[in-house]
Amino acid sequence: MPPEDVPDIAVVSRGRTLPPERTLLSVRGLRKVYETGGGAVEAVRDLTFDLGRNELTCLVGPSGSGKTTLLKCIAGLLAPTSGDVLLDGKRVTGPPKKMAVVFQEYGRSLYPWLRVADNVGLPLRNAGVPAARRTALVAEALESVGLAHVPRAYPWQLSGGMQQRVAIARAIAYQPEVLLMDEPFAAVDAQTRADLEDLVRSVRERLGVTVLFVTHDIDESVYLGTRVIILSSSPTVVQEDLVVDLPDQRDQLETRALPRFTELRHHVYEQIQLAKRGHRPEDEKVAD
Numbered sequence: 001m002p003p004e005d006v007p008d009i010a011v012v013s014r015g016r017t018l019p020p021e022r023t024l025l026s027v028r029g030l031r032k033v034y035e036t037g038g039g040a041v042e043a044v045r046d047l048t049f050d051l052g053r054n055e056l057t058c059l060v061g062p063s064g065s066g067k068t069t070l071l072k073c074i075a076g077l078l079a080p081t082s083g084d085v086l087l088d089g090k091r092v093t094g095p096p097k098k099m100a101v102v103f104q105e106y107g108r109s110l111y112p113w114l115r116v117a118d119n120v121g122l123p124l125r126n127a128g129v130p131a132a133r134r135t136a137l138v139a140e141a142l143e144s145v146g147l148a149h150v151p152r153a154y155p156w157q158l159s160g161g162m163q164q165r166v167a168i169a170r171a172i173a174y175q176p177e178v179l180l181m182d183e184p185f186a187a188v189d190a191q192t193r194a195d196l197e198d199l200v201r202s203v204r205e206r207l208g209v210t211v212l213f214v215t216h217d218i219d220e221s222v223y224l225g226t227r228v229i230i231l232s233s234s235p236t237v238v239q240e241d242l243v244v245d246l247p248d249q250r251d252q253l254e255t256r257a258l259p260r261f262t263e264l265r266h267h268v269y270e271q272i273q274l275a276k277r278g279h280r281p282e283d284e285k286v287a288d
């Protein structure tokens, strides 16, 4: 779609950077090369962007564009080959206290032998939070994901959507400043997915947490995000960073019916198609 068809969508062709007072997390010149038996794989070439406080940024891009690699580097689970991740101005060198991660495989991320409340409380226990405070935080987190009634159930007694709520409760009980979510709803049915999307939006609003949410689903990225970062195909750079200027209050039916929602969705779709065809932002400069 040529830019003149969507003149007022606010995009930048590199990752957005923010003034220090508004920045919570910074990614600077991040590069990751995996050394494998078959040679080096350059998964991420050069990523630079900032996440502001209380932003809900969705990250989309072609399969294999390095979304999970980026998330792992941000979470301090993987060392970048070069470049930096900074949380509150401090370099991330291991899993930071103020960050929590929710992965797609909720089945594997919960301990089947622990009851729901114990699963949610485990990171707090590991962090040495006193029992009384732990109990209060777990109860609050279960309440906020609508699972206050099943603290004594085992994960395998719950539906897939409920298990993913437990994983979200565990992340928010930890009171993170940054919540990283890697395709967290890919394995649940459409209705549950819609409910969980609204849950993430309300958690962000109530707790003021900054969320970075990886998804393959373009509609989901526009519905959820205050911003969408589109990655190029590998070796990865930011292809586009787009502001989602939909009303802050979102509704599964009304928001998705807005003409602006359709415009944004079309735009993101077109960009991903371009990325899949190997288009890169530097190509535009050559074309100009």
Ligand SMILES: Nc1ncnc2c1ncn2[C@@H]1O[C@H](COP(=O)(O)OP(=O)(O)OP(=O)(O)O)[C@@H](O)[C@H]1O
Binding pocket: 034, 035, 036, 041, 042, 043, 061, 062, 063, 064, 065, 066, 067, 068, 069, 070, 234
């Ligand atoms: N541990 C690893 N060792 C070697 N190469 C890896 C490793 N992990 C990922 N890669 C490669 O790095 C690139 C990016 O992978 P990554 O899983 O980060 O992409 P992704 O965007 O999350 O993919 P998808 O959308 O399919 O989940 C791919 O080429 C992948 O094969």
